[in-house]
Amino acid sequence: MKTKKMLSLALTGVLSMSLLAGCGGSSSGSAQTSAPAPSSSGGSDGEPVKVAMLLTGYINDAGWNQSAYEGLQMAEEEFGIEGAYTEAVPQPDFETVLRDYADQGYDLIIAVGNELSDATLAVAGSFPDTTFAIMNGNSAQAPNVGAYRFNTPQSGFLAGAIAAMYSTDGTVGMIGGTTAPHIKDCVDAFAEGAKYIDPDITALTGYTDSMTDVAKGKEMGMAFIEQGADVLCANANSCSLGVIDAAKEKGIRHIGYISDQYDVAPDTVMVSVVQSNQFMIRAIVESVINGEFTPELHLFGMSEGALYLSDYHGHDDQLTDEQKAKIDEIIEGIKDGSLREAGILPKSTFEQ
Amino acid sequence: MLDIITGFLEATLRMACPIMLASLGALFTARSGIINFAMEGIMITGAFFGVYGSYLTGSPWLGALLGMAGGLAASLILGIMSITVKVDQVVAGTGVNVLFLGLTSYFCTVLYPNGQPSSVNAFQSVVVPGLSSIPVIGVFFRQNLLTYITFLLVPVIWYLLNKTTFGLCLRSVGEQPHAADSLGIHVDRMRYIAIILAGLLGGLGGAALSLGQVSCFIENMTSGRGYVAWSAVTVGKYSPIGIMGASILFGGAEAVQLRLQAMGIEIPQQFFQMLPYVLTMVVLAGVVGRTVGPKAIGKPFVKGER
Secondary structure, three states: HHHHHHHHHHHHHHHHHHHHOOOOOOOOEEEEEEOOOOOOOOOOOOOOOEEEHHHHHHOOOOOOHHHHHHHHHHHHHHOOOOEEEEOOOHHHHHHHHHHHHOOOOOOOEEEEHHHHHHHHHHHHOOOOEEEEEEEEOOEEEEOOEEEEEEEEEHHHHHHHHHHHOOOOOOOEEEOOOOOOOHHHHHHHHHHHHHHHHHOOOOOEEEEOOOOHHHHHHHHHHHHHHHOOOEEEEOOOOOHHHHHHHHHHHHHHHHEEEEEOOHHHHOOOOEEEEEEEEEEHHHHHHHHHHHOOOOEEEEEOOOOOOOOEEEEOHHHHHHHHHHHHHHHHHHHHHHHHOOHHOOOOOOOOOOOO | OHHHHHHHHHHHHHHHHHHHHHHHHHHHHHHOOOOOOOHEEEEEEEEHHHHHHHHHHOOOHHHHHHHHHHHHHHHHHHHHHHHHHHOOOHHHHHHHHHHHHHHHHHHHHHOOOOOOOOOOOOEEEEEOHHHHOOOOOHHHHHEEEHHHHHHHHHHHHHOOOOHHHHHHHHHHHHHHHHHHHOOOHHHHHHHHHHHHHHHHHHHHHHHHHHHHHHHOOOOOOOOOOHHHHHHHHOOOOOOOHHHHHHHHHHHHHHHHHHHHHOOOOOHHHHHHHHHHHHHHHHHHHHHOOOOOOOOOOOOOOOOOOO
């Protein structure tokens, strides 16, 4: 009986450890300050602008957090700011870490992720001289908190237009992971973009209701292909890999999304519309340095460089010169706002 | 029209296979009196090690074997917790799920130092000459071997449970463990055998997902299929044939809803996404009716205690 008790204690221990690990953060989030880059531009008073970054994950996660960190490095090199970051901040420490940086006199503190919103809004009032930026945030607060999001109708519209150009049978499809507003915006704009190129095109749209169920993504891709789609696109994190797998298996084309997905299936992925955290962070830092900061919800898109078209990796030989010119024209139209003014490019849900 | 039916049947088979394998595994534990809430954890472990095994050896078969071993490890934890330590089986099962969901993500970073490969060698479909060219019905003859094995397992397990001494012992342990014990059946040993079979089949179910349906592992890729597998046991009235029907129902409902979305019918897609659940409830209420589980399910066996 005693051994059983010991065993039960040990197993309980293992399970509770796993629960803690599941909460996704070590209690000792490592704080590191990277060496200040040689100051070239600097702040208004000659001192380099100090920018701190809070991340809830690790900077080598090959995804969201890593690209944000690379954005900080990019800004360090380009603007000569002094950067610092704390990775894998556990939730109970959000406010403490934010306060620490503000106390140390950082000019701009970037909270990478909507989950940091509440803590940032709670802290910001005590530090009126510090600017706070929330990535993917929904709420800004006067006078010193700004929220930043990608202008996803722009990327969806461009992906739809390009998909329509690659289509030979007149049916394209876009698969979203969830119906979160920024994803739905992109999916709806995809259909608009495809129709802009070919008014008679059939643009299929659907949602997997999962960002991780790669098998369901593949099945949905298969269902779209059965309905005649010959170009697909997907905005559903890992689930997108299933859609690409379906396209590859059935020998149709795919437009990458969020990152350059060429390496996933070189013969299938024609080109990708990239949402870049790097350029997003760079743009945030730039706007603060230039004194253009305003405490509102900012939608960054192509003109800020946060959204852009990847390299074609040679697949542009399947487009005519006319089509390539049209793509450039659309990108220009998105950048200068003319497509938006003409009512062709849909409005983002977050636009006020 | 024929194309649409063929595509639908094919998708149904693909989606039903992993659920059916895991559900057949869970059936053993259910009939022996253990609530197998750990199937999600068992499947995700099978899915991970299936891909890892295929990555190491290049063979999906060896991968599936490693996946089964992984599923076995996850299942044994449930076994120790619920048979030897006698804790609440639902809590133990949920613990296993959380543990292995985290562990597989961790293994992903540790076992692939250079990043995970985007695809590994997976099961290819085996085309039966002649039969596979029959319109519509032909889809049943161009599946991967794992699917054939899954459907073959249904009569095998039915025979094992209903026509052999082993099956009788296993069922008696789930119904009347004290009576079984008084007749000299080792209750705990029978339950461990059930746990082992559940681990092997659940692990294979996970591998059927990661190596049969796709060719890669993604964190949390089972997305609740383990729970669906457990409910297939109930909907299938604790019989292998019922489980086959329930798994095909779940797979088919999902295949229908994905196709309805793809057809671009002007109804909010939430209604389509609801369909599998609504269908399940309708079938449960209208066709299946009352299901009576094994009498001793969920109750740890303590010798001599009443």
